[in-house]
Amino acid sequence: MHNKYLVTDEWRIIEDRWRPELNQGSESIFSIGNGFMGQRANFEETYSGQSLQGSYLGGVYYPDKTRVGWWKNGYPEYFAKVLNSVNWIGLRLKIDGVEIDLAQQKVLDFYRELNMKEGFLFRKFRVELAEGKELEAEVTRFISMKRKEVGALRYQFKLIGFSAEVEITPYLDFDVINHDSNYEEKFWEGLEENVATQKAVILARTKKLDFQAAAAMRYELYQSDNNPITLYPEELCRDKYAENSFSFKAEADQNYSLYKYAAICTSFHYPKDQLMQKADELASLARRDGFDQLLNEQKEDWAARWEQSDISIDGDAEAQQGIRFNIFHLTQTYTGEDARLNIGPKGFTGEKYGGSTYWDTEAYCLPFYMASAGKEVARNLLIYRYHHLDKAIENATKLGFTNGAALYPMVTMNGEECHNEWEITFEEIHRNGAIAFAIFNYIRYFGDEAYLAEYGLEVLIGIARFWAQRFNWSEAKQQYVMLGVTGPNEYENNVNNNWYTNYLAKWCLEYAAEAYAKVIAMDPSALERINKKTKFKADQELKQWETISSNVYLPSSDELGVVLQQEGYLDKEQRIADELPLSERPINQHWSWDRILRSCFIKQADVLQGFYFFEDHFSKEELERNFDFYEPRTVHESSLSPCVHVVQAAYLDKMDKAYEMYLRTSRLDLDDYNREVHEGLHITSMAGTWMSVVEGFGGMRVRDGKLYFNPKLPKQWQKLSFKINFRNAVLKIELSSESHKIQKISGESVEVIVHGESIKL
């Protein structure tokens, strides 16, 4: 069913011929970015075929007025959309008056490559303009990892066997649309356009929130790559747009290279009145330093990143390509310098899901960034939520909670809730627990307990207060219950006593109390500040947390020896996913919503998500009973589902199951399993694949400040090697079925236990 069309290669993604019907998907796959901005693999020259134009700026969004069928009290006013932004790559190319457009000319050759090792996009094509007249072009493009505002491209072309009048029009264009606009309006309005010879700079603002962005360009034309051609362009600008246009006589079989340098500065990073000047300076500087230097910087930067984050898999070239593809995109989506940025489910590769932050970050992405990007980057992911604490308190207050209770939003840009389906917005509240768990997870990994005093405890108090109010006492059960929630399995809505949510909430109450005790011991002055700021009534609140957490109702079945996904789960008709005819799968495309809700089928790990977070709380036998009960009922219709199951299946020595699940996640986008890659990549689920490899097959765990490995490789794999940050060291791990080798590349000493054997590095 899927589209397997890319060439397998260790370090590159390669498309080796022209497939216009898959082009929009390739635009996603070959996207480039640098954590601050991103660009889909749209063509520089005009393309009138199917395409999703996408250029995105981190932190810049549009609060699109909410659209609902029926309004429910408490819904947010807007849904934050990642903004399609300035087209900075654009240039029009005409040969004897004929505009180059791959949808119009006959494409004779086409080759596209994402060089993941060095961080650039390359494209080569040959088109027929008329009988015996062909154009050949090679385009290299990247967004600089080092110069966060800068992108550059080289557009090299040759007329084969004929000479012609060539007209080139490099431009900047803010007059773009978002396909997901709720009310079909454009989000940008123009403020200023300046154009001069071989340069332009334009400034635009968003119609709401007044985000401003300036884009500047420079360009140059060379013959044979070293003879600059003097140009006398016509300049033109209009609202939101600026161009230069020039013509020259191109000789036959000669190489011409247009270099285009762009810089985009936004009010997210710069004062508004400096945007145009700053962008212009940066573009000018990029031109001065030149394409080759910029590209060298890029290669160096990526080399350093791979040094810390690479995974190599010997014996399985597709898996190798798949995991590097994921690491590449995760790395260029979030680089962690700015704690105001986060990881949208589609990163900078599409509009869908608004580029906003979900619990994906804490539950699925954090482990990758901890191990691959290190402490500061991971810490910024936590601080992001710290900065949103006040909004989370506002959000909870709006829903009727009091006393500084915090409910983090399901979907957010700036801390405000954007989601508008009541069963998710108001009820999928386990997200709050994932945010607390991330603090725990980070401290467990890096040993950075000081984080609690600095930021963590405040967040934990807000979250614990929420849970303390969200539980209610059941006279009937004589226990605390939690009514009306949606668990990670979104194929159940408004259920009572979802085990995962109850367990996680109970743990949050305990962990917040524990964190409080730690801060008492570690940093009394911080405690005083936090008490004052949060108006914390220690005696009373800690006691209340203890009263509740020690008496939470957790549904289970003694008969089956499993916990229950929610109260009443066993009233459902019990079936397993294998019984479902293929014609009915995925059920979310074939069954009405109520039928899905009534069924026992599970979208993604729910009970098992709890066992994943809290593996150490349960025996292997308990996990196995629950895995054997729930996994067969799981339809894995979320891209976030398989990874948790890989980790657990490998741990439980169910290697066939582990590998089956791994295949579902490893090349989800490369092979377009869900037929939706044209909308963008599944960035956050890529981190799940990393988790599958490292925690699943690598068997990596952290306990008591030590790193444990219990590797179990798929039989197809001869060797698994990876590099990770741990505590204050960088390690290189090489694992195979017969042997293992752990090296410390840099940093402080750490203890690693492989198959029970301790190694001090």
Next chain:
Amino acid sequence: MHNKYLVTDEWRIIEDRWRPELNQGSESIFSIGNGFMGQRANFEETYSGQSLQGSYLGGVYYPDKTRVGWWKNGYPEYFAKVLNSVNWIGLRLKIDGVEIDLAQQKVLDFYRELNMKEGFLFRKFRVELAEGKELEAEVTRFISMKRKEVGALRYQFKLIGFSAEVEITPYLDFDVINHDSNYEEKFWEGLEENVATQKAVILARTKKLDFQAAAAMRYELYQSDNNPITLYPEELCRDKYAENSFSFKAEADQNYSLYKYAAICTSFHYPKDQLMQKADELASLARRDGFDQLLNEQKEDWAARWEQSDISIDGDAEAQQGIRFNIFHLTQTYTGEDARLNIGPKGFTGEKYGGSTYWDTEAYCLPFYMASAGKEVARNLLIYRYHHLDKAIENATKLGFTNGAALYPMVTMNGEECHNEWEITFEEIHRNGAIAFAIFNYIRYFGDEAYLAEYGLEVLIGIARFWAQRFNWSEAKQQYVMLGVTGPNEYENNVNNNWYTNYLAKWCLEYAAEAYAKVIAMDPSALERINKKTKFKADQELKQWETISSNVYLPSSDELGVVLQQEGYLDKEQRIADELPLSERPINQHWSWDRILRSCFIKQADVLQGFYFFEDHFSKEELERNFDFYEPRTVHESSLSPCVHVVQAAYLDKMDKAYEMYLRTSRLDLDDYNREVHEGLHITSMAGTWMSVVEGFGGMRVRDGKLYFNPKLPKQWQKLSFKINFRNAVLKIELSSESHKIQKISGESVEVIVHGESIKL
């Protein structure tokens, strides 16, 4: 909080001065209709103030593309909107070039009256045009109950103390909008316009579904009501619009009367190619017969209707006015000649809720129409659903049900589901039971068992098949359970084992089997036809129904001696509505949706709805325990809530509670309790008021073909009298605390039992 501004009068609704801020509400209250069409009390002359223009045609609707935030599988493609249709009342009036517009001139006097006894709307006003120049006008308007396509108006005016050039422009206008259009489009497009001297006819079609409607007009001008004035009008027409315009010198202090006759014919009733001609003929005929004859017909028609349906309440003028207002509107909303029509929640008085059919009809309206309009009218309400059976089967099939299972829609025009909130659309399935109950209720009332063979059984089979599949066997409970439903109390969604739904579904299975047995006995040939048509496997299906219905899980609490609204209801924090601060009520305007869902508060009768339908299945003590438990938890935030509680409170001798509840329903619209009368009237809940009076205070019940009364009047009421159809007779009932008097006005003999004493009439 409400707007009490109308003059109390037994037979009339009177507004005695100009209140522009309340005008849109009055437009609803003073609406007129005839079961085939309706018209809000908009002004004939131009009005530039706040107004909701509304002219509606029975059966003519627009399938407006569904608007949702997030699409769920199974949602319908459209929401049917009642169409704002041709403005047939319109005329522009200019005095010396100044257009009369009550929003522009100073209004010196204003009086509006809805004459409910005779079925017309009257309005009188005086405006100042300039110092010393006043215009006085009196307008009488009605839609003919006898001539279903015809409306007529007399617009009489006088210039006080001055003469002037008067220009009058009577027109027809299809260029109207629906305020509730999802995508802000107009729904009509023009087909043809013909205009001539003193007449016009225009034809329009709906952009989707191609409903066509032709409107024709005639008009005449008289001086002093008997001197016709010869007119030489200018004719004008454009797309969707036609007018005549004429001027004359009006003398001071003389009465001038413009008579306007309109006829509207739609493709719902006539072939498309005859619409213009037919409308023209009917308008011409109306003019020929004249305003006075038409108005006389109207008075006679209403006299006959009141003869069968009037209620008089001695000692409470407001209650008297309120109940007649309700009977009047119910009668002019649905007259029962056409089984394709039904009763929208707002009838012909506004756009909201799309004028579609809800379960309101079966659960709340049927008793009124049975008693007040008689068997044929009530029967047509049932046949309406019979005609939709195939669509109900399609609907269930779409949701995954098989074997001819039928799920009637929550909201419909033509049998197709229009609603698009999953928790209602897919889950508020108890509506299916109400449709079966209506069949039972009708047969109980009229003894018309032949209805089963003719129409009823097929519907019951479809419904029973649905329930048989919708229950599922719970291994855990060893009983049949029903998961994921929404009961009548919409402040709970997606609950398991809602007692009302389970009980009703169980009853449906039993009643369908009983009905089947009756048809076997009564009409074997009909049975053969039905078996064949429905492919009924009698042995197997009847046995399955019996297996299920005899083992349905019905949640209850032994400790409290009550049934449970749903499984787990007692896990909620138990509070009563009286504890809620006024500042938080209604909770649906102050609480977020999840908070409402988690709370124990009940929107409208749910368990008690079941006790209302099946009063005879339970002891008075059982009812009382459940009433005492649930009523205090009920916030009555649906206009359909109080009536059931009135009936039960009166039965349980809780007369204070009964009267308190009655006051909430009796003048809901007249006194605009919910501040929403500007959107239209609560037509279906008006039937609940009738139920409160007749079944509540009158204590009327039907058992074994006999009529029972156990009257308990509020202490404010000296006497309650009403007329009803029962079986084949019309009865007049007079009840007071001391005495009662029952008379048969016409028809066959019946047995009536009052306070246990049998009376044969």
